Amino acid sequence: MERRWEQARLGELVAWMEEKGGPVTEAELAAAEAERREAGRIFADRDRDRDRDRECERGSATPMDA
Secondary structure, three states: OOOHHHHHHHHHHHHHHHHHHHHHHHHHHHHHHHHHHHHHHHHHHHHHHHHHHHHHHHHHOOOOOO
16 A cells, blocks of 8 residues: 555656656656666665674674675
């Protein structure tokens, strides 16, 4: 249900933005998608580093294992 609400809100935001600034171009969509992918990589790296640090703290891994 939360996902549906989020999608509806995003749809409203896009409609409002297009009303104010015109349709979103293919270049803008591509730039937004590239930024989303980069953010995903950053979060994945952070999560991997956090998990490695936790393993090291528990003594189940060393920094060289990661």
